[in-house]
Amino acid sequence: MRDFNFIEVITSLLLATRWTIVLSLIAFTGGGILGMLITMMRISKNRYLLAVSRFYIAFVQGTPLLMQLFIIFFGIPILLGFDVPAFLSASIALIAYAAAYLADIWRGSVESIPKAQWEAGTALGLSWLEQFRYVILPQAVKVSIPPTIGFAVQVIKNTSLTSIIGYVELTRQGQILNNVTFRPFAIFAMVGVIYFAICYPLSLYSKRLEAKLTFDQSPGGAKTLKSKHSKKLGVLEGH
Amino acid sequence: MGYQFQWNVIWQYWHLFLKGMVLTIQITSIATGLGLLIGMSMAGLQLLKNRIVSNIIQVYIEIIRNTPFLVQLFFVFFGLPTLGIRLEAGQAALIALTINIGAYATEIVRAGIEAISKGQIEAGRSLGLSGFQIFIYIILKPALMTVYPALTSQFILLMLNSSVISVISAQELAYQAKFLQSRTFRSFEIYFFVTLLYLLLAYLFRFTFGLISKIAFGKVPAN
Numbered sequence: 001m002r003d004f005n006f007i008e009v010i011t012s013l014l015l016a017t018r019w020t021i022v023l024s025l026i027a028f029t030g031g032g033i034l035g036m037l038i039t040m041m042r043i044s045k046n047r048y049l050l051a052v053s054r055f056y057i058a059f060v061q062g063t064p065l066l067m068q069l070f071i072i073f074f075g076i077p078i079l080l081g082f083d084v085p086a087f088l089s090a091s092i093a094l095i096a097y098a099a100a101y102l103a104d105i106w107r108g109s110v111e112s113i114p115k116a117q118w119e120a121g122t123a124l125g126l127s128w129l130e131q132f133r134y135v136i137l138p139q140a141v142k143v144s145i146p147p148t149i150g151f152a153v154q155v156i157k158n159t160s161l162t163s164i165i166g167y168v169e170l171t172r173q174g175q176i177l178n179n180v181t182f183r184p185f186a187i188f189a190m191v192g193v194i195y196f197a198i199c200y201p202l203s204l205y206s207k208r209l210e211a212k213l214t215f216d217q218s219p220g221g222a223k224t225l226k227s228k229h230s231k232k233l234g235v236l237e238g239h
Numbered sequence: 240m241g242y243q244f245q246w247n248v249i250w251q252y253w254h255l256f257l258k259g260m261v262l263t264i265q266i267t268s269i270a271t272g273l274g275l276l277i278g279m280s281m282a283g284l285q286l287l288k289n290r291i292v293s294n295i296i297q298v299y300i301e302i303i304r305n306t307p308f309l310v311q312l313f314f315v316f317f318g319l320p321t322l323g324i325r326l327e328a329g330q331a332a333l334i335a336l337t338i339n340i341g342a343y344a345t346e347i348v349r350a351g352i353e354a355i356s357k358g359q360i361e362a363g364r365s366l367g368l369s370g371f372q373i374f375i376y377i378i379l380k381p382a383l384m385t386v387y388p389a390l391t392s393q394f395i396l397l398m399l400n401s402s403v404i405s406v407i408s409a410q411e412l413a414y415q416a417k418f419l420q421s422r423t424f425r426s427f428e429i430y431f432f433v434t435l436l437y438l439l440l441a442y443l444f445r446f447t448f449g450l451i452s453k454i455a456f457g458k459v460p461a462n
Contacts, residue, residue: 062441064402066413067434074426078242153305160307164406171309184317192306192314199305 004181010190016173017194023169024156026091031098031155038103040132043110053103060100066161069093073165090162098155105151109144110136146210153199153206160195170194248425249432259415260436266329266411267398267444270336274397275390277337278344282352282382283374285345296345303342309403311335316407332404332411340397347389351382384456391448395441402437412436 041053060068072093077083113136121131163172174191178184249256281296303311315338316331326334355378363377383390405413416433420426 059438062438063434064399064413064437066402067430067437070430071427071434074430078427081241157307160309161403163309171307174310175313178317184313184321188310188314188318192310195306195310196302200301203301203305
């Protein structure tokens with residue numbers, strides 16, 4: 001055993017952080033695309049699409065990510081007949097995981113848009129897809145951004161679980177370094193600090209956006225709108 | 240697909256799955272109870288408007304919420320023994336889970352407290368209630384009622400997250416799966432079955448939380 005100095009430890013941790021970031025980006029983009037598909041299934045009027053998407057979301061949200069990782073990790077070789085690298089299993093599992101949660105967040109955002117908006121689209125002769133794309137989506141996106149960024153933090157943190165199936169990212173690198181240096185406090189504190197440095201700005205940003213959004217929709221805001229409205233009504237009554 | 244599924248391992252070792260499930264329920268219930276206590280007291284302490292206390296609590300919340308549970312677990316399990324505190328895997332797991340859920344519970348309970356209007360507290364004061372009575376009956380109980388659905392979801396997430404403690408060999412459900420797959424090599428069957436068991440546990444927890452709400456608040460939460 002040889003001693004590692006501080007610089008060596010921090011360098012190797014930062015190098016491993018790249019893989020945490022890469023995996024997070026893959027999970028988030030892939031999950032976003034799949035999640036959008038599932039969101040559309042979830043809000044569609046087709047009974048079968050609805051049932052499938054509901055089941056999918058309930059299954060993923062009702063089971064541990066660790067078990068999903070293992071199912072994919074052991075299931076893919078059965079399906080394909082050969083082993084795949086841990087990185088691939090980890091990516092697939094995290095995409096599937098992120099898609100379910102994002103679909104649930106986005107369904108909530110879509111449902112927060114008044115139904116009259118859909119009806120207005122129908123009145124204009126837009127198809128369902130056009131209504132979704134041009135009327136609902138632009139409004140729903142605004143509502144969905146804070147919780148989506150909040151969920152990005154969950155994804156980044158949860159990439160740590162892929163260390164368990166042997167993918168070497170930040171947490172796994174921390175374990176490896178701990179095994180050779182026997183300095184668990186220092187090593188895992190550094191690992192924690194790196195995660196914190198990535199996640200905290202995102203959390204703050206999400207919180208700030210949410211505060212802004214609730215301010216826009218606060219009772220005070222509604223009141224000013226209402227009073228303007230009643231003033232107008234008053235003018236009308238005056239006539 | 241040349242793979243032969245063999246599901247009989249599941250019936251062969253059903254007692255191990257049962258043992259794992261019982262331990263998962265136990266450890267989650269204890270962490271839930273302790274976490275709720277932490278959440279209520281920390282959120283209460285923040286009401287004192289003492290800047291130092293509030294800042295310390297805020298730092299605790301942010302650290303826990305912005306680092307992975309797995310790293311927190313390693314920190315406790317590998318870190319504390321270097322300070323001379325000997326811990327079994329189960330104890331370390333319980334400590335880590337409690338610290339983790341405590342932070343989330345604090346954040347949720349505080350959100351509930353913030354939703355309570357000042358007029359309510361003033362009304363309590365004018366009725367001659369003591370500070371402690373006001374906290375329990377006018378602040379805490381309605382706050383818990385408001386955030387009950389969010390708390391429930393968080394506790395179910397905690398139960399699912401408890402599968403992670405199998406990594407340090409705490410012998411709950413996921414650990415039994417790990418143990419059995421190393422013994423029988425029927426990895427897929429075992430993990431698939433255990434995943435279904437977790438799904439069952441999630442529904443069981445949801446049902447139980449619904450019952451608790453009915454007893455405590457006399458109504459079923461909206462979610």
